[in-house]
Amino acid sequence: MFTGLSAFPLTPITERGIDEESFAGLVERLAAARVDSITALGSTGSYPYLDRAERARAARLAVDHAGTIPVIVGIGSLRTRDVLELAEDAQEAGASGVLLAPVSYQALTEDEVFGLYEDVTAELSVPLVVYDNPGTTHFTFTDALYARIAELPHVASIKIPGVPTDPGAAEQRVAALRTSLPSVTVGVSGDPLAATGLNAGCHTWYSVVAGTLPEPALAITRAAEAGDAASAAAESQRLQPLWELFGRHGSLRVVSAIAEILGLVGHPNLPRPLRELPDDDRAAVARVVRRLELR
Structure with a gap:
């Protein structure tokens, strides 16, 4: 579960709440593609914008529509109390x-971040991925x-913010981390750097x-897993126009637009004020999308 490809779907959101039909469709699409895991309510899933009931519902929908693909659920929140409640909801959803991620408003110290993971893992019965995302948490x-x-x-994987x-x-960086x-497992994020990270020895792409x-x-x-570094790098290079859009507009807004263009979600689909x-x-x-024949 903590190797290979972990796919982070959008959580389409309207003024009425989660677009459950579209969200279920996105999860089913990933299950049909046979990704290695599905991570619901990651940063792409807009978790900070949802209340506890909405997040519990999204977790349940993801598990119910993922088939045999394991589902990882984001539980980040400002207070440890809330994180523990979200962890309970995720586990109850299956x-x-x-x-x-160490979500914060006041800047956190290293001891405070360690204490967060210490408190949460003491109550868990499922594995945990440490989500290092300094662009959103402002913690390094x-x-x-x-x-x-x-x-x-229960700590099973650490997602690093690129290589x-x-x-x-x-x-050298990945070898040092693995040692x-x-x-x-060591997982890479930052999609434009994923091929480089996988070819360098990262176990997972989040x-x-x-x-x-x-x-x-x-x-x-799959190319990187097979040791075909050239093919992995070539496919990533083919997607360079997409990576440039990510850099220009942010990945969330771009994948939101792509999902809408492909008819996978409606409009609007991002939580206001986004x-x-x-x-x-x-x-x-x-x-x-047309040039790269994305579908």
Whole structure:
């Protein structure tokens, strides 16, 4: 479950709440593609914008529509009390694992972040993925903190925020992490760097794009797993126009537009105050979808 490709679907949201039919369809699409796991309520799933009942419902829908594919559920929240409640809801829904980022308003210290994982893992009965996403949490893990947290019970994987762009430097970075973290898998995020990370030895790709476009993400992952680094890198290079859109607009808004263009979700589908891309930018996304034959 903590190797291969983990796909992070959108949680389509309207003024009335979660678009349950579209969300179920996205999950079924990933199950049919045979991704290795589905991570509901990750950053692409807009978890901070949902209340507890909505998140519990999304967790249940994901498990119910994933078939035999294991589901990981995001449980990040500001207060440890709330994280524990969300963990309970995820486990009751049948999640195979949980994903936890150190969400904060006040800047957290290393001891506070360690304490969060210590408190949560003490109550868990399923494995946990440490979600290092400094772009949203504004907290930067050290390797020493990774190592401390990796020794806690139920910690199964650590998602790092990308690797160096140079393949040699990436190999050195991943090798060092795998040596210092022998009890967990090391997962890469930051989709434009995923092929480099997988080729460098990362066990897992925690992927934004796979949640809407599983096939090209699977092509990269399976090539890397087979030791075909050139094919993995070539497929990632083919997707460079998409990666450029991610860099320009943010991955969430781009995959929201792609899902809408492909008829997978309606409009609007992002939680306010987030807005879908303006018409000109959406047209640029549509051109990339046609050019790359994404579907």
